[in-house]
Amino acid sequence: MKKIRFIIDSTFGIAPEYLEKYQILVNPLNVIVDGVSYLDGVEIQVKDxxxxxxxxxxxxTSQPxxxxYKLLYDRAFNEGADYVICLTISSLLSGTVHSAATAREMHSRKEDIFVHDTLxxxxxxxxxxxxGIEAMEQGKHPAEIIEIIKKNKPESGVLLNLVTLDNLLYSGRVSRMKAFIGNLLHVKPxxxxxDAKVMILKKFRSEKKVYHYFVEYCQxxxxxxxxxxxxRLSHVNAIDRVNRLYEVLSEGLPGVKIEMGMEITPLMAIYIAYGGIAVAWIFERD
Structure with missing residues (x-):
């Protein structure tokens, strides 16, 4: 069976043991603080x-x-890979996929490199x-693996709850006045x-209503x-909140597999902030 190496970026937030098991390479994005650049998750952490x-x-922030990317492609091939699959953060949030694609075009083995924007x-x-890893283990060709990932994308998504509107203001999702009023009222959006779109669905003042809405949405x-x-659940320095979310989802969705993921990565924490919780979902196919 041909050897395939996956390359991802630092926003995926994959557990170190999983990276090691499947020999996945990670390219960090950059977090820039007052003009000084740090590698996401390597030179700077969520607390920082x-x-x-x-x-x-x-x-x-900025893309790699x-x-x-060319250095990572070289490394993968030098370590015996026959093919490389490079998956990136959504192109609507970062230009990372363009860097990966440019590096592919520069490479002598570009026909063996498959770059995919996960959206x-x-x-x-x-x-x-x-x-994609599961498909690789089944012996699928990289082109087939990409198609499987594409097929799963429409049935996946993320629901987040933020404890402040400041970070939506930071990313341009709400106006300064709305953020100010919302924070005064302790609104939790x-x-x-x-589908590569960000939408504010609800705004709550009650913590209980937030959890109830998460359960209703997942039901x-x-x-x-x-x-x-x-x-799969995640959070930004909000272990008590995410544990409570796990409890209410487990009670409200018996039989559904619910996993606790890694804490949200430093770069993504910029837009979510302390206290934020999230649940992602995917359709389980045969």
């Missing part, structure tokens, strides 16, 4: 990012360079990666990221897919 934001420092982020992208997904969904 949140402290810089709280201090009022200018915190921005094409050169960094997903973090725990959702991680779940799509896992469908529920945000949907699906709708369960009914739509006849129970064949898998959920």
């Amino acid at each position: 990012v949140m402290e810089y934001v709280a201090q009022g420092k200018k915190v921005t 360079s094409p050169g960094s 997903a982020v973090n725990i959702e992208a991680a779940m799509l990666l896992e469908t 529920v945000v949907l990221y699906k 709708h997904l369960q009914k739509k897919h006849q129970g064949r969904i898998r959920l």
Whole structure:
């Protein structure tokens, strides 16, 4: 069987043991603080990012360079790969896929490199990666693996709850006045990221109503897919909140597989902030 190596970016938030098991290579995005660049998850962590934001420092992000992708392609082939599959964060959130594609065009073995824009982020992208790994283990060709990932994308998404509107203001999703009023009222928005679009679905003041809405939304997904969904949870320094979410989802969706994922990555934490919780889902296929 031909050897395939996967390359992902740092926003996927994959557990180190999973990376090691499948020899997955990771290309970090950049977190830029007052003009100084740090490698996401390598030179800067969630705690650092949140402290810089709280201090009022200018915190921005940038994609990896094409050169960094070329080095990873070289490494994969030098270590015996026959093919490389490179999956990236959604192109609507980052230009990472363009760097990966540019590096592919520069490479002497570009026909053996498959670059794919997941149109997903973090725990959702991680779940799509896992469908690709499963297909690889079944002996599928890289082109078939990409098609399987594409097929799963329409039935995946992420639901988030933020404890402040500041980060939606930061990303341009709400106006400064709405964020100010919302924060005064302690509004907790529920945000949907699906089909490469970000939408504010609801705004709650009660923590109990937030959890109830998460359960209702996931019950709708369960009914739509006849129970064949898998959920994964994540958070930004909100272990108590995400544990409570796990409890209410487990009670409200008996029989559904619910997993606890890694904490949301430093770069993504910029847009979610401390206290944020998330659930991603994917359709379980035969």
